[in-house]
Amino acid sequence: NIKSENDDGIVIDFGCGVGISTRRLAKLFPQAPKIIGIDLSPYFITVGRRLLELAPQNDDWASNIEPDRRIELRVGDISKTDFD
Numbered sequence: 001n002i003k004s005e006n007d008d009g010i011v012i013d014f015g016c017g018v019g020i021s022t023r024r025l026a027k028l029f030p031q032a033p034k035i036i037g038i039d040l041s042p043y044f045i046t047v048g049r050r051l052l053e054l055a056p057q058n059d060d061w062a063s064n065i066e067p068d069r070r071i072e073l074r075v076g077d078i079s080k081t082d083f084d
Helices: 020-028 042-054
Strands: 011-014 035-039 071-075
Touching (some): 011 020, 020 071, 042 071
Parallel strands (some): 011 035, 035 071
16 A cells, blocks of 8 residues: 555646546545546547546456546646646
């Protein structure tokens, strides 16, 4: 398990693609109030958002996707964020 001094902080996943790593981070940090995935590609973010909406949970998918309202996927540039 990954632990930090501030386990209840927001988790940010830069270069999240379609959100696979973002969803994994959500499982690693169940106490985090929000998990934000950011990627430059609007296509990847659109696909990631759609996967979260559909949340398929059968064996035909490469990985199970569980709905998680804490996850937010955004189009953005790591060099131009408003995070402190």
